[in-house]
Amino acid sequence: MTQPAVSQQIRFLENHYQVALISSKGKKFSLTEEGRALQEYARTLYANSERILPLLHRIKNHTKPLIFGATLTIGEYTIPPILLKLFKEDPETNISMFVENTHILQKMLWEGKIDFALLEGHFNQNQFEYKELSNETFVGVCSPNNKIAATATSLEGLLDQNLILREPGSGTRDIFEHALYNQNLSINDFERKIEVGNMNAIKELCHENIGITFMYREAIKKEVSQGYLKEIPLQNFNVSHLFNFVYLKNCPDKTQIEYWFDRISNLRNT
Known part of the structure; x- marks a missing residue:
């Protein structure tokens, strides 16, 4: 659209x-509070409209597929045992699971590509409906051969270590950066920063004593029990975070989506 056409459309909406x-200061333009609200309403309407066609085809074909996304920790460690139970109960269920970071999964929700997302990171709670799935403990992890494995220390006592962490936008990195911020620290305070997008690779590097990392206890309980990794005994570091079941507001199939929340919750607790 040309600039005059955009201006005309804005005037039509305002009238x-x-x-x-729109508010303007000189040559700078920004949305008013009402403009931001209208933008959110329009995004929700668009996202839900994208879902109508596949939902109607599900009714026509008498299918109830499970199409969702999960962040890495949930997708690799929390959900697989639940899916196994689900397959045993309903072997004909069609399941599509996308494992991505929090930022990408929120985008997929807006685009109508998934029914819901299981998120471990921070998200805009004003934009989505959400339900608590679980509350998980966040811990420091190192090699059993690292000197810090046997001695209690603080976050400040770890700054001479190499820090291995996920890419920007991931839930675990987001949680850790918030924990550092609350103690007036940042990832740049560490000796060296190593970014790796694969959790198994991060575990391997930690095992080889290349550096330390921070993960949910859920993700490393097997390796810790086998002596492959060690939890760092940290002082004044009591961090936990909710795993949330997140979906669009006012979605046309809210009843069906909440059915899956109840189903997943029940399977997790059995």
């Missing part, structure tokens, strides 16, 4: 809704 949607 229709009887509010100002």
